[in-house]
Amino acid sequence: MLDIAAELHRWCEEGRDFAVATVVTAVGSAPRQPGAALAVDAAGTAIGSVSGGCVEGAVYELCQDALRTGQAVRESFGYSDEDAFAVGLTCGGTIDILVTPVPADDTRLRPVLAAALSAAALSGESDGRPAALVRIADGPPELLGRALLVRPDGSYEGSLGPAPDRTAALDRTAVDEARALLEAGRTATVEVGADGGRCGEPVTLLVESAVPPPRMIVFGAIDFAGALARIGKFLGYHVTVCDARPVFATARRFPDADEVVVEWPHRYLDATEVDARTVLCVLTHDAKFDIPLLERALRLPVGYVGAMGSRRTHEDRLRRLREAGLGESALARLRSPIGLDLGARTPEETALSIASEIVAARRGGSGVPLTGVQIPIHHDLSASVGMGWIGSVV
Known part of the structure; x- marks a missing residue:
């Protein structure tokens, strides 16, 4: 009602x-x-x-x-x-x-x-x-x-x-x-x-x-972030874009975001409130931003963690995170590369790929085509209450 x-x-x-x-x-x-x-x-x-x-x-x-x-x-x-x-x-x-x-x-x-x-x-x-x-x-x-x-x-x-x-x-x-x-x-x-x-x-x-809308926090003020902010709003999220560079992190560049924050990503994450419905999308693919941010993000009880980067970048990121003290159970929460395999190229296609993975993780979907397979169209996640749902584009 x-x-x-x-x-x-x-x-x-x-x-x-x-x-x-x-x-x-x-x-x-x-x-x-x-x-x-x-x-x-x-x-x-x-x-x-x-x-x-x-x-x-x-x-x-x-x-x-x-x-x-x-x-x-x-x-x-x-x-x-x-x-x-x-x-x-x-x-x-x-x-x-x-x-x-x-x-x-x-x-x-x-x-x-x-x-x-x-x-x-x-x-x-x-x-x-x-x-x-x-x-x-x-x-x-x-x-x-x-x-x-x-x-x-x-x-x-x-x-x-x-x-x-x-x-x-x-x-x-x-x-x-x-x-x-x-x-x-x-x-x-x-x-x-x-x-x-x-x-x-x-x-x-x-x-x-x-309850207030779930949060989507997008780290990295790049063109992919603008597309992701648009689709995040469409899905009902309260969208925040965060970047340490004031020349890029502006409300004019991200009109679809509810707020744009100029701050180092890990400092902002330390200071803001998150919960089990929160989605964290790390699009910076720069180690000086990614590592301190992901080190914190993967310890939090949030719903989804993603980090943009190539497979080589991802392997280097895992090595750095292990050196920072994260165990394999924490690293397993990071889905990489981020998103579903849609063959995405443009920012809009990439945002759709990321959003599709978020929805699948939230609802318990497999991400495979429904045509020709005998799997439920709608999934019952009642058994996974409180477990959260976590996930990093080539």
Whole structure:
């Protein structure tokens, strides 16, 4: 639901009645992932998408029904062998949808959702504050759609509780689960007991994280950096270009970057904040910049590390890094040469090669052509939560 936060927040401020349908689970080649949402107001206006078009009509009707009845529902949509063009996912996947009515006079759910939507709408700003929205996506019908807004420090608004004597336990469990997913910047479902434990009547929680955009830090103010900044912004990163040479590191040369920093790369890395979603792209291919920078980068829990250079440059770089004290496990994090084998020549093609490798590493893709091979189109990375994802162009 937070993917349409800005528009839904405006609906809340305008006092509109609306219902929101959210993808809870997606299996197989489903076009949208958990958290994707479609909302319909009382006038019939729709925003968002849950399937890329496959089941939008049926979900739209479910939203209208929820507005009429005031009842939250959960519905599954899957592929239909009898008629691939009937209601169902013709791509072969299955999605579960949670549909929740949010009338303007709702004093329990609406304030929590409004606060979550406000937090999500601001999360893209440099001073945005992370928050997680937790909703009961499956369980006793009377609990469907109940919500909590959880912040990184563990404070929260709202309640999921099925009864006064079990409310606190379930809320505490939800807060703990949400904080863990929020730290990783992930949206996922978690199954717990209705009493807050791991037994008893199961309750499925949908946790949606609203976090600032992941960072892409590009070291080296060269033409390849300009192309990479453009594609980084397209992919939703907050892009920083850093170079020690003020004549090259200018906002005029890199208009697509969110910020341009004049500083020695390793000093900037020492002073800035990074996390498991951060991408570091080292395009300087100059040992006096590369070695102190990579020595630090390969020790950090970031998602991807890359360093431009020829194979000869790479071998020399590995030797220098070993002399600097890095072990083989740290060096193994460095994918070299950077990027996928696209035959890239131009800065734009090279940036596409690097971005393709970043996406493959982030999503668990192999990077091989899909034509003629029996491999999943969409990958499940739930087993690698918190592991990070690391990677250096010829």
